[in-house]
Amino acid sequence: MSGLRVEHATKRFGAQLALDDVSMTVRPGAIHALLGGNGSGKSTLIKLLAGVHRADNGRLVVGSASFDLTRHTPGEAARTGLRFVHQSLGIFPGLSVAENLALGHGYRTTRAGRVDWPAQRASALASIDRFHVDATPNTPAGALRPADQALLAIARALGNDDAAASVLVLDEPTASLPRLEVEVLFASLRRHRDAGRTILLVTHRLDEVLELADHLTILRDGRVVEERATAGLDHDHLVECIAGAPVRTAPRSARTGREEAVVEIENAAVGPLRQVDLTVRRGEVVGIAGLLGSGRTELLEAMAGIRRWDRGSVVLRGEPYAPREPRDAIAAGVVYVPEDRPGTGVFTGETLRQNLHAGAVRHYWRRGRLDGRAERRDARELVHRFGVRAAHEELAIEALSGGNQQKVVIARWLRHDPRLVLLDEPTQGIDVRARHDIQRLVRERAEHGSGVVYVSSDFEELAETCDRVVVIVDGAVGQNEVRAPRITAAVLVSRCYSNRSVPEEASR
Amino acid sequence: MTDHLIEEPGGSFAASGPAGRGIEAGGATPPASPAPDGGAARGRSVWPMLERDALVGLLAVVVIVMSLAKPDLYPTAANFRATMASQAVLAVCALAALVPLVAGQFDLSSGAVLGASAVGAASALGRGVPLPLALLGAVGIGATVGVTNGLLVTRLSINPLIVTLGTASVVRGLLDRYVGGKVLLEGIPTSLTRYGSALPENLWIGLPRVVFLMALTACAVWYLVEHTPFGRSLAAVGASPAAARLVGVRVERRTIAAFTLGGALAGVAGVLQLAYSGQGNPAVGPNFTLPALAAVFLGASAIRPGRTNVGGTIVAIYFLAATISGLNFLGLGRGVEPLFNGFALLTGVGLSSVLARRRR
Numbered sequence: 001m002s003g004l005r006v007e008h009a010t011k012r013f014g015a016q017l018a019l020d021d022v023s024m025t026v027r028p029g030a031i032h033a034l035l036g037g038n039g040s041g042k043s044t045l046i047k048l049l050a051g052v053h054r055a056d057n058g059r060l061v062v063g064s065a066s067f068d069l070t071r072h073t074p075g076e077a078a079r080t081g082l083r084f085v086h087q088s089l090g091i092f093p094g095l096s097v098a099e100n101l102a103l104g105h106g107y108r109t110t111r112a113g114r115v116d117w118p119a120q121r122a123s124a125l126a127s128i129d130r131f132h133v134d135a136t137p138n139t140p141a142g143a144l145r146p147a148d149q150a151l152l153a154i155a156r157a158l159g160n161d162d163a164a165a166s167v168l169v170l171d172e173p174t175a176s177l178p179r180l181e182v183e184v185l186f187a188s189l190r191r192h193r194d195a196g197r198t199i200l201l202v203t204h205r206l207d208e209v210l211e212l213a214d215h216l217t218i219l220r221d222g223r224v225v226e227e228r229a230t231a232g233l234d235h236d237h238l239v240e241c242i243a244g245a246p247v248r249t250a251p252r253s254a255r256t257g258r259e260e261a262v263v264e265i266e267n268a269a270v271g272p273l274r275q276v277d278l279t280v281r282r283g284e285v286v287g288i289a290g291l292l293g294s295g296r297t298e299l300l301e302a303m304a305g306i307r308r309w310d311r312g313s314v315v316l317r318g319e320p321y322a323p324r325e326p327r328d329a330i331a332a333g334v335v336y337v338p339e340d341r342p343g344t345g346v347f348t349g350e351t352l353r354q355n356l357h358a359g360a361v362r363h364y365w366r367r368g369r370l371d372g373r374a375e376r377r378d379a380r381e382l383v384h385r386f387g388v389r390a391a392h393e394e395l396a397i398e399a400l401s402g403g404n405q406q407k408v409v410i411a412r413w414l415r416h417d418p419r420l421v422l423l424d425e426p427t428q429g430i431d432v433r434a435r436h437d438i439q440r441l442v443r444e445r446a447e448h449g450s451g452v453v454y455v456s457s458d459f460e461e462l463a464e465t466c467d468r469v470v471v472i473v474d475g476a477v478g479q480n481e482v483r484a485p486r487i488t489a490a491v492l493v494s495r496c497y498s499n500r501s502v503p504e505e506a507s508r
Numbered sequence: 509m510t511d512h513l514i515e516e517p518g519g520s521f522a523a524s525g526p527a528g529r530g531i532e533a534g535g536a537t538p539p540a541s542p543a544p545d546g547g548a549a550r551g552r553s554v555w556p557m558l559e560r561d562a563l564v565g566l567l568a569v570v571v572i573v574m575s576l577a578k579p580d581l582y583p584t585a586a587n588f589r590a591t592m593a594s595q596a597v598l599a600v601c602a603l604a605a606l607v608p609l610v611a612g613q614f615d616l617s618s619g620a621v622l623g624a625s626a627v628g629a630a631s632a633l634g635r636g637v638p639l640p641l642a643l644l645g646a647v648g649i650g651a652t653v654g655v656t657n658g659l660l661v662t663r664l665s666i667n668p669l670i671v672t673l674g675t676a677s678v679v680r681g682l683l684d685r686y687v688g689g690k691v692l693l694e695g696i697p698t699s700l701t702r703y704g705s706a707l708p709e710n711l712w713i714g715l716p717r718v719v720f721l722m723a724l725t726a727c728a729v730w731y732l733v734e735h736t737p738f739g740r741s742l743a744a745v746g747a748s749p750a751a752a753r754l755v756g757v758r759v760e761r762r763t764i765a766a767f768t769l770g771g772a773l774a775g776v777a778g779v780l781q782l783a784y785s786g787q788g789n790p791a792v793g794p795n796f797t798l799p800a801l802a803a804v805f806l807g808a809s810a811i812r813p814g815r816t817n818v819g820g821t822i823v824a825i826y827f828l829a830a831t832i833s834g835l836n837f838l839g840l841g842r843g844v845e846p847l848f849n850g851f852a853l854l855t856g857v858g859l860s861s862v863l864a865r866r867r868r
Contacts, residue, residue, distance in 0.1 A: 306754075327756035336754060344754055347747040349814070358744055359755030361737040369735045412755070 002063035002081060003028035003198055004167050009058030009069055011044055018044040019055070020222040026167070026215070031189060031199045033209040033230070035242055036219035040431075042202055045219070046171055050084055051077040062167065081166035085173060089153035093142025097133070097152060098124035100141045104156035131155040132188055147181035150174075151188055163195040171202045172429075177457075186212050206238045207460060207489065218242060235460075242432050259283050262420050262451035263303070263321070263334075268312020271298035276312060277478035278470065280420065280451035285442060287462035288455045289492045290472030296455045297339060299477060300422045303453070304336035305329035317419060330359065333419035337409055337426055339455075345409045346397050353379040353393040355408050360416070386411035387437050403434025410438060414445050421445060421452045427461060439465045459489035471495040559863075563810035563820065567827040574834035581837050585714070589706055592715055595829045596722035597622075597781045602800040602807075602821050603729045604650075604773035609804055609816045610733055611766035612746035613668045617657060618774040618800055620676035621650045623793015624683050625778025630692035630788025639697055646782075647775035653679060654771020658764030676794070683790045692788035704784030718780050725776060730818040732769075742766055746816075799849045803828060805856025814863035828852055 004026040011019040019041045026032040036042040047053040048069055049060065055069035062080045077084075092100055101124050102108075108119040124137035133151045135144055141152060150173050158168060170189075174182045189199060189212065203209060209216055210230060218226040218241045226241050259281040268276040273295040280286050290296045301307045303314075305323030314321045316332055323329040329336065338344045347355050356379050357364065364371045379393035388407045390400055397405060406426060413421065423442065427435040442465060446452050456462050462469050469487050471480040473495070482491055575583035601618050608615040629646035633639065653675055660671045702710045703717040712720055733739040744752040745762045753759050777796070782788060806828070807820030828848060835844045 304754075325758075326754050327758065330756045338754060344748070344750040347744055347751050349747050350743070354740070354743075358751070359757075361740045365737050369731075370737070370740070 002164065002167060003030075004082075004200065005061040006045070006049075006069075007059040007061065009045065009048060009060075010056045011041075011048060011053060011058075012056050017222050019048070019058075022058075022219070022222070022224055024217045024224060024227055026198060026200050028164075028198050029193060029196045030214040031193050031201060031212055033213035033216040034200060034202045034219070035206075035209060035216055035238070040219040040242075041222040042219050043171075044222075046084075046169065046202060048072065049077065049082060049169060050074060081161070082169060083157040083161065083166050084169045084171065085150070085153045085157050087172040089149055089173075091141045091149045091153055093140065095141060096137060097128065097135045097139050097141055097144070098137035100152060101127055101156050105159050127155045127159075131158075132191075145181060145184075146177050147184035150177065150181075150185050154188070163192065163197045167198045167200060168192065169200045169202075173201070174203065174205060174208060182208065205458065206235055206242075209238065210235065239432055260317075261315075262317060264315045265303075266313050266315075268302075268314065269310040270302040270307065270312075271295050271310075272475055273299060273472070273477055274475040275477070280453060282449050282451055283446050284468070285446050285452040285454055285466045287466035287469035287487075288453060288472065288477070289459060289462055289469050289495070294472040295475065295477075296472060297424055299472075300336060300424050300453065300455060303329070303420070304334060304422055306336075333416075334422065335413035335416065335418040335420070336422040337406075337413060337424065339424040339428065341402065341406055341409065341428075346405050348398060350397060351393070352383070352388070352390055352395050352397055352400065352408060355397045356382050356393075356412055356415075358412060360412075382411045382415055386414070386441060401431075401434070403430040403437070406430060406438060407434070407441070410441060414441065417448070418450055421450050423452065424455045425457065426454070427456070427458070435461070459492040462492060463487045463489055560810065560812070563806070563823050563827055567823060567830060570827065570830050570834060574830070574837065578834070578837045582834060587833065589711075589715060591826070591829050591833055592719045593704070593706060593784065595825050596716075596718040597777055597784055598796060598799055598803070598829075599722050599822055599825045600725050600777035600780055601774060601796045602803045602825060603725060603818065604770045604777055605797075605800045606770075606804045606816055606818065606821055607729065607733070607742070607773065608668070608766045608770045610739070610746050611742040611763055612749070613661065613763060613766060614672065615657065615767065615770050616669065616672040616797055616801075617653060617676040617679065618770065618777070619794045619797030620679040620683075621653050621771055621774035621793070622778045622781060622796050623790055624653070624679045625649050625775040626782045626785075626793065627683055627687055627692060627778075627788040627790050629779060629782050630696060631687065633696050633700075634692055634694040636695065639700060643700075643779050646779050647772050650771040650773070650775025650778065651768050652771070654768040654774075655764065657771065658767035661767065662760040662763050676797070680790075680794060683793075687788075687790055689790065691790075693786070696782065696786055696788075700783050701786040702783075704780070704786065716784075718784050721780060725773070726818055726822055729773070733818060738765075743815075798853065799828070802849045802853035802856060805860060806852045807856070809856060809859040809863060814860060824852070824856070 006022060006024050009019050009022045010017070022041070022045060024034075034042050034045070044053065048055050048058070049072075051072045051074040054072065058069040060067045060069050060072065060080070062082070065080065067076060067080060092103070095103075098120050102120055105123070108116045108123065110116045121137040127133075128135055128137065131151050131154060133144070133155060134148050135152070141149060144152065154168065154170075158166065173185065177185065186208075189201075193199060193214075201209075201213060210233060213230045215229050216227070216233075217224055218238075220242065261279050261281050263278075263280050265276050265278045270276070276299065278286075288296050288299065298307065302309050305326045305328050308324075309322075316334070321332060321334075323332065323334070326336070342348065347358055350358075353375060357375060361370070364375050366374075376393060382388075383390060383393060386407050388400070388404050388411065390404060397408065400408070410423075410426065421442070426442070427438055430438070439461070442452055442454065446467075454462065454466055456465075466484070466487060468481055468483045469492060470477055471482065471492060473480050480495055482495065571583075581587065601622050604618040604621075605615050625646040628649050629642045632642040632645055637645070657668070657671055657675055660666050660675075661668045703721065706716050710717065733742065741752070741757045741762055742765075744755070744757055745759050745766075749759045752762075778793075781792065785792075803824040804816060804821050807818075807822070807824035808814065808816045810820035810823055812820065832845050832848055835841060835848075
């Protein structure tokens with residue numbers, strides 16, 4: 001069986017030392033987790049292994065063969081037996097399962113050079129079987145469950161490799177998977193391990209690591225800070241190792257529910273949601289838990305004026321509320337932070353200052369021109385207030401890390417003292433420290449009297465942030481609710497996957 | 509990523525990279541070290557300054573080299589006047605292409621609209637329509653084509669390249685049916701042609717008046733694009749229509765407005781063309797489109813690198829003109845204009861995409 005060892009890997013980008021003499025050992029036949037915050041160097045390390053970047057120094061040992069990381073190439077990585085599955089799985093939704101596999105393994109052709117479809121399907125069927133993908137060769141890949149798409153990507157990466165001959169490297173495979181799907185994927189990874197496969201897993205989700213990995217390596221600022229067996233570790237200790245200092249979780253008080261209602265939705269329907277009854281009160285953070293495709297995003301979009309309700313009555317602070325477009329929602333004091341940060345959250349190519357003031361430019365329109373001085377002063381003030389880490393406000397937004405970009409988007413909205421804040425996966429792909437900052441900002445906003453709706457796939461995060469969590473079950477919002485002291489990831493998971501609606505009172 | 513761009517005392521430059529690249533706090537960076545004042549964000553390193561003024565510098569180099577090569581012909585008042593005036597119309601046409609581009613939309617119809625507006629005004633004047641009305645009509649033709657472009661792009665979601673290529677052809681076709689190949693000379697009053705004339709009694713501070721009209725238009729567009737909420741919302745739509753919608757910008761309206769304004773500016777360029785040449789010639793319009801776009805893209809690499817901007821566009825216009833006229837004097841005139849404009853377009857587009865990428 002082949003294990004994997006990295007020895008003294010060093011990589012410099014300009015003046016920045018991305019990896020500083022990193023050595024790690026992945027034992028053969030084990031699942032090994034690689035952890036670290038954004039900028040810790042874990043992506044760089046994976047890119048070195050894949051041959052995308054060349055190291056300044058370091059060696060890679062796979063099985064008994066040793067390679068020079070300063071001259072490593074993607075071709076050599078493939079010959080070494082390293083198999084990569086990246087976060088964006090590279091699955092073509094419009095093509096069939098067989099075609100997707102063929103793109104990785106090559107098409108089988110007849111002697112005339114035509115694609116040999118029967119042989120192609122037969123080989124696809126064998127792969128599907130071996131990797132437990134729930135599909136037929138002709139199923140369009142886009143119709144597969146997310147977990148099956150991940151399994152398909154793994155099947156394509158591993159091909160017909162012998163379990164002992166190659167190492168599977170997974171870069172954040174669960175970032176977009178709902179919990180149940182994660183279980184399917186994990187079951188498959190455990191099977192691979194038990195068959196003798198070595199697996200290196202990069203992830204942000206700590207509960208997954210504790211559940212799945214045998215060993216782990218934690219990187220911080222380009223150095224290995226810990227490498228050990230997973231057994232006996234707890235979540236808090238991991239967070240501390242990754243963040244480098246104890247991170248205080250957001251303070252949380254269970255609300256009494258007697259505050260004035262900000263928004264009341266009754267008997268409404270939108271997209272996959274057939275019955276929505278939801279009230280959000282001042283000062284309250286209401287979490288929405290549900291599987292991917294359960295209608296979480298549609299719920300927020302309907303409230304933000306991006307899509308229309310199919311039916312129902314919505315009242316905002318006592319007035320009927322029916323926004324036709326986002327600007328109506330904004331005018332009514334309802335703000336929305338979308339899930340797709342690079343696509344719809346930030347303005348790529350514009351500066352930090354312009355991103356902060358987008359939507360508020362009119363505030364700076366004085367006597368026939370824009371008051372640049374006031375714009376810059378306010379931008380600096382917001383950067384400071386919202387803890388954005390940036391040298392100055394004229395930086396291009398792309399120069400900031402994901403977490404800081406998200407803080408900018410959040411600052412853009414929270415500065416206006418909105419009545420209702422809608423957040424869709426606000427911490428996706430963000431490191432632990434920035435995540436805690438954002439959770440704290442959201443809590444503070446609620447303390448100041450806004451109502452907050454918080455959608456997240458990460459149930460730990462909901463448990464840390466929310467006063468109560470509404471679980472979407474079977475297209476219904478409202479009947480299934482968990483209140484603050486008893487919200488835990490485990491409770492939410494069990495609620496999500498129980499197909500019965502359990503009234504809150506009954507579960508006490 | 510450690511080029512913090514922090515100003516050191518004594519004016520030495522701490523930056524190791526261009527200002528567009530910045531720092532990304534990897535955990536070790538102190539929180540925001542605010543720039544002392546607005547100007548401090550710029551000019552912290554030699555590189556961005558070089559980049560910003562490269563085109564201006566090149567223009568100066570071209571003028572000096574050509575003047576040394578042809579001291580009797582090139583550095584003369586007559587050549588300066590001719591170059592300034594002949595490029596004024598093109599400059600306004602480039603501004604017409606610039607406004608939709610700020611909102612992220614290509615407009616290939618500017619040249620055709622310019623021609624239609626010039627010929628339309630000439631024809632109206634030939635029929636005795638009063639001058640102000642004829643000029644207003646000419647600008648109106650441009651705005652109408654612009655609105656049509658905008659509606660087709662937004663309401664029917666057709667690719668703007670296709671839409672404006674189509675409307676440009678329709679406009680040319682209508683013009684051809686209406687006036688045939690005729691050049692209209694009748695009834696154009698001297699009160700209009702005076703603005704384009706190079707006769708000494710018509711000059712203002714030694715330059716034909718169209719140059720000042722162009723400068724006035726450029727200032728108006730610059731003010732609108734860079735110093736009003738309207739201009740900022742156009743830029744927001746250009747950067748990301750989806751994000752712009754979420755911050756409350758009416759994306760469709762802004763897009764239509766950008767095309768309309770572009771069309772109207774092309775109409776203004778047509779009026780200047782009529783004043784400059786004293787005739788309505790249906791053949792000249794379409795030749796303006798490519799050099800205009802070339803200047804806008806080349807201009808996006810100067811003054812405010814990586815962004816479509818008015819100052820850069822005007823510098824690019826005169827850089828191209830100075831070079832082309834110089835090469836003509838050197839007897840290298842053959843094919844030099846399309847060659848140069850083509851290279852400028854490719855270089856401009858290439859540079860702006862490199863600049864945009866480097867800011868990541």
